[in-house]
Amino acid sequence: MTLIKHELRQGWKSLAIWTLSIGFFIVICVMMYPEMEGEMEEVSEMFSSMGAFTAAFGMDKLNFGTLIGFYAIECGNILGIGGAFFAAILGITALAKEEKERTAEFLLSHPVSRNKVITEKLIAVFLQIVIMNVLVYLMSIASIAGIGEEISWEELGLLHLAYFLVQIVLAGICFGISAFIRGNGIGAGIGLATVMYFINIVANITESAKDLKYLTPFGFAEGADIITNVDLEWKMVAINMVFAFIAVGMAYWKYAKKDIR
Amino acid sequence: MIFGSRYIYEKGNRMAAIKIKNLTKSYGKARGIIDINLTVEDGEFFGFIGPNGAGKSTTIRTLLGMIQVTSGEARVLGYDIQKESTKLLSEIGYLPSEAVFYSGMKVKDVLKLSADLHKKDCAEERKRLCERLQLDVNRKVDELSFGNRKKVAIVCALQHNPRLLILDEPTSGLDPLMQKEFFDILRERNEKGVTIFLSSHILSEVQTHCKRAAIIREGRLIACDSVEELAKTNAKRVSIVGEVSIDALEGVRDKKTEQDSISFLYSGDVNTLIQHISKADIKDLSITEPDLEEIFMHYYEAEDK
Numbered sequence: 029m030t031l032i033k034h035e036l037r038q039g040w041k042s043l044a045i046w047t048l049s050i051g052f053f054i055v056i057c058v059m060m061y062p063e064m065e066g067e068m069e070e071v072s073e074m075f076s077s078m079g080a081f082t083a084a085f086g087m088d089k090l091n092f093g094t095l096i097g098f099y100a101i102e103c104g105n106i107l108g109i110g111g112a113f114f115a116a117i118l119g120i121t122a123l124a125k126e127e128k129e130r131t132a133e134f135l136l137s138h139p140v141s142r143n144k145v146i147t148e149k150l151i152a153v154f155l156q157i158v159i160m161n162v163l164v165y166l167m168s169i170a171s172i173a174g175i176g177e178e179i180s181w182e183e184l185g186l187l188h189l190a191y192f193l194v195q196i197v198l199a200g201i202c203f204g205i206s207a208f209i210r211g212n213g214i215g216a217g218i219g220l221a222t223v224m225y226f227i228n229i230v231a232n233i234t235e236s237a238k239d240l241k242y243l244t245p246f247g248f249a250e251g252a253d254i255i256t257n258v259d260l261e262w263k264m265v266a267i268n269m270v271f272a273f274i275a276v277g278m279a280y281w282k283y284a285k286k287d288i289r
Numbered sequence: 290m291i292f293g294s295r296y297i298y299e300k301g302n303r304m305a306a307i308k309i310k311n312l313t314k315s316y317g318k319a320r321g322i323i324d325i326n327l328t329v330e331d332g333e334f335f336g337f338i339g340p341n342g343a344g345k346s347t348t349i350r351t352l353l354g355m356i357q358v359t360s361g362e363a364r365v366l367g368y369d370i371q372k373e374s375t376k377l378l379s380e381i382g383y384l385p386s387e388a389v390f391y392s393g394m395k396v397k398d399v400l401k402l403s404a405d406l407h408k409k410d411c412a413e414e415r416k417r418l419c420e421r422l423q424l425d426v427n428r429k430v431d432e433l434s435f436g437n438r439k440k441v442a443i444v445c446a447l448q449h450n451p452r453l454l455i456l457d458e459p460t461s462g463l464d465p466l467m468q469k470e471f472f473d474i475l476r477e478r479n480e481k482g483v484t485i486f487l488s489s490h491i492l493s494e495v496q497t498h499c500k501r502a503a504i505i506r507e508g509r510l511i512a513c514d515s516v517e518e519l520a521k522t523n524a525k526r527v528s529i530v531g532e533v534s535i536d537a538l539e540g541v542r543d544k545k546t547e548q549d550s551i552s553f554l555y556s557g558d559v560n561t562l563i564q565h566i567s568k569a570d571i572k573d574l575s576i577t578e579p580d581l582e583e584i585f586m587h588y589y590e591a592e593d594k
Contacts, residue, residue: 030402030405030406031406034391034402038391038393129389129391129392130387130389131389131390131391132355133350133355133385133389134385134388134389134390134391134403134445135406136353136354136355137353137355137378137383137385138378138403138406138407139375139376139377139378139379139406139407139408140375140378140406141374141375285357287316287355287356287357288350288355288356
């Protein structure tokens with residue numbers, strides 16, 4: 029528990045900044061909806077006739093004229109990318125920061141086993157992601173209620189659940205990498221999240237590459253699919269969760285015998 | 290026997306606080322430590338001497354389980370360093386050569402965190418130590434000077450009343466008054482039975498405080514004995530003022546020549562020396578015991594030959 033508390037205390041500023049930034053943009057986005065609503069039909073038409081670009085963002089399947097359709101694309105991208113970066117940074121710095129900032133010697137000269145360090149750090153990462161998502165979800169609901177739109181609870185809940193799961197997968201994979209590196213992994217973390225995001229876009233555009241969707245958590249967090257099916261592709265979720273579990277397992281394996289400098 | 294069960298350790302009259310057997314750590318091409326054998330008895334004030342980069346910190350970090358052993362084994366307070374490092378760490382206090390803490394934390398929070406990680410309430414001892422070392426606990430660690438950070442590390446190492454203290458270059462950054470206070474605290478702890486393992490390149494420190502010491506050089510232990518014995522060599526420091534040539538003399542080392550004086554370590558026959566210099570015109574002569582610094586050089590040079 030000591031380490032979890034310590035991690036949360038160390039990370040709260042960063043958590044607050046990310047939560048407020050993502051929440052702020054989502055609220056702004058939602059607030060823009062009433063103004064755009066009237067023009068949405070034209071926008072929808074325009075968006076659905078942009079060929080590959082339309083497919084890339086799933087805009088061929090969505091109705092921009094409804095709030096949830098608008099929300100899935102606009103706010104979905106903010107939470108999707110912002111949340112992914114946040115989770116990747118949390119994961120990749122979790123273990124590596126101790127060596128980079130040279131606090132590992134302080135930490136590991138105390139009677140805490142390496143396994144305990146990993147477990148408590150993992151829980152702290154998980155809790156921070158949960159806190160960010162719950163707060164952003166609340167801000168989102170409040171803003172939708174604020175503009176007087178009806179809340180499609182199921183769709184909204186599924187969208188947020190999907191992005192939460194994307195973050196869990198990315199954080200897990202980055203956590204695994206964190207055990208192997210000593211330096212600042214933030215660049216690598218953001219890079220990985222970005223690559224994952226673009227793999228999904230490539231899979232959306234290119235018919236022959238559509239199975240690539242299974243290799244990125246963004247594959248199951250496609251706003252258009254979620255709103256259309258009112259469900260997640262659980263197979264994709266499961267496959268990506270397996271990646272995350274393997275990465276976390278590797279972290280335990282590697283960190284147990286790592287030479288700390 | 291020592292490497293038997295922990296039970297035997299506790300039954301024995303004198304338990305070894307540290308027992309290292311053929312310990313080797315290699316880092317690929319870079320040198321680590323090679324085949325170290327060393328025993329520190331319970332309650333000892335032990336010195337571990339060597340210049341920077343000789344392997345002192347590597348030895349210590351291996352004992353603490355921070356780096357993996359390549360071969361050999363070691364027990365600290367009877368615990369296997371590889372299998373029981375958590376138990377071991379709960380009973381020792383470690384002072385790193387360069388103390389780094391979590392940025393943004395206040396001194397008191399760092400000290401509390403350290404106590405919490407030990408699962409001990411160390412409030413009283415912490416207060417006592419902070420007062421003695423004049424440490425302001427309300428400052429942020431980032432604002433502290435090197436010496437003050439060292440004080441924080443000292444409190445972290447001592448507040449949970451460990452049975453063994455492992456100190457890596459403990460006095461660097463501390464002013465002389467604080468050094469004195471620090472060594473007073475160490476002496477008090479040692480008198481209460483705490484074993485102290487002091488790693489240092491400052492020989493006078495070891496000579497003043499330690500009873501026994503080991504010398505490490507390029508990853509190998511080259512000597513281990515009582516400080517008295519280590520300092521006891523047949524070499525003498527000879528200083529002569531006057532016109533004298535010692536080129537023909539054997540057993541001369543560390544020769545320092547100035548305008549009309551010469552100083553050297555002499556390990557040959559004293560009679561030969563007297564006969565040799567009796568022919569010269571000497572204004573002043575002194576023959577003294579070398580200090581540990583010189584002995585240290587002697588060990589280092591002896592290895593080179």
